[in-house]
Amino acid sequence: MTSPALEFDNITKQYRSFFHNESVKALDGFSLRVEQGEIFGFLGPNGAGKTTAIHIALGFMFPSSGRGLMLGRPFGHAATRRRVGFLAENVAFYHRPAGRLVRFYGALNGMHGPQLRSCTAELLKELELSEVAGRNASKFSRGMLQRVGLAQALVNDPELLILDEPTSALDPLGRITVREILLKARNAGKTVFLSSHLLSEVEQICDRMAIVIKGRVARVGTVSELLEAQNRFVITARGIDELLFEGTRQNGFIKITVPALGQRQAIEKIWLAGGEVIAVNPIRRTLEDLFVELAHKNGGPHTEKRRQ
Amino acid sequence: MRPILLLAANFVRSQWTVLTIMLVYVVAMLGFIGLHEQRAEVLFFIRQLSFYAIFLATMLTIPVIQNERKSRRILAVLSKGIHRWQYLAGLLLGALLIVGAFCLAVTLATWWLARQASLPTAGLGAYMLVLFLGCAACAAVSLFSSVFLHPFVALPAAIIILFLPLALELRGVYPSSLLFPVSAITHVASDYTFQPPGTGLWRIGAAAAVQVIVFLALAAVIFAHRDITVTSE
């Protein structure tokens, strides 16, 4: 069995505020395993602790308790970070031309010479930054900065790519570009760890995902495992009276919600009434539903603040 | 070594306006004093600019870490395969390149002025070298205090570490200049008269160099255990 790309083992992180004598538990018994070669979605509402977990993995912060491994080495191991690419949330750069910035970050990872130059040029092209490569990044929009951020994260051809809300400022075309890049990375055997609070971003490409609520992993699984409540279905039909079936009318179709066991019976009833069945679909919860449901289960508001 | 050089060059680039302003100031002063070419004015020139060098070294390094953390630029840098001590060494080296360029400009300008005024210049190079070492000590101590203190607190802390004897002397206490080389250098600077360097000067210079190494090492040890993220909101 190969070692996981990322492993958080019962990590707790408490932020202490010096002046207010108040502490916030951003992570609380947080455990998670990300396997190599998967695109892993890391979902949770704002303030759930996603950024905190990522920063601990990269060694920017130290956990109050617990341990973890990144590519088989303890968090914070400098040489291991050479094999990792990271894009921060609200990324910020020095006031230098975009192309030079990407080369600078590549060089910090030990790259040099023609290899660095060609990797940079290729990535800038892929991210549609070639034309602005000579322009100072301080004049860039947030979306452009995010592209530069992706380029610097990818320049060393990392085995593990950690992205903290990478598409929050991108337009739809930018999102498609990112999706393609991530799928390409996965097909090349890389691991992608993608944090987001947007389901639409995650569900299209992720193999598995975890939902974090208040510093704990509330659920882990494939997208369909987490979102499909498999015991209920929606039958879409037409040519029947919606009142008889307790359905709702939408765009000329009748939608009827039934439990899994009542599916066959309902379809036969529609046919007997001379109606036509157009589709039968499992009910999908939205991520919002799931967040609300999980948050209720875990009780109380997002973060716990307490006086010491 | 390469990451340190890259980070130093990057720091110099980010501070080039400061360096330019300082160099323009040297040239402007040079033009002004060059008109008079009198001993007192040449001495005023080098004494004043010596204090500016010390001020520059301190002010460049006190806010840099806080700025990098607040702007979140530190994240992309430290996400690379570099050690935190290399990051600190890069900042220190960058600051020293700027201060070094300033000291070099001051040396050349003073040398030219001294020749115009027919003053001896034999001790100038040694003095400027020791001054530069003192600036390096200022930068290292400032960096040290700013890795764990907010700049508002780090500045007074650095001033105490560097200049405590100046306050104690008022009460008749004279601590060893080897423990406080920068205070000793400020004395030398304020009394500077182109005298040839004695062994005392070299010992102060050596003490400053030791201070650089000690405080960089202390800064690295403390910084290695600090959380570098600050809240973005």
Ligand SMILES: Nc1ncnc2c1ncn2[C@@H]1O[C@H](COP(=O)(O)OP(=O)(O)O)[C@@H](O)[C@H]1O
């Ligand atoms: N540096 C910090 N100091 C104090 N509290 C923090 C800090 N960073 C994050 N927090 C708090 O920790 C919690 C988790 O934050 P974060 O990890 O940024 O969540 P997410 O990325 O999921 O939005 C929030 O309540 C946030 O306010």
Ligand SMILES: [Mg+2]
């Ligand atoms: Mg976040």
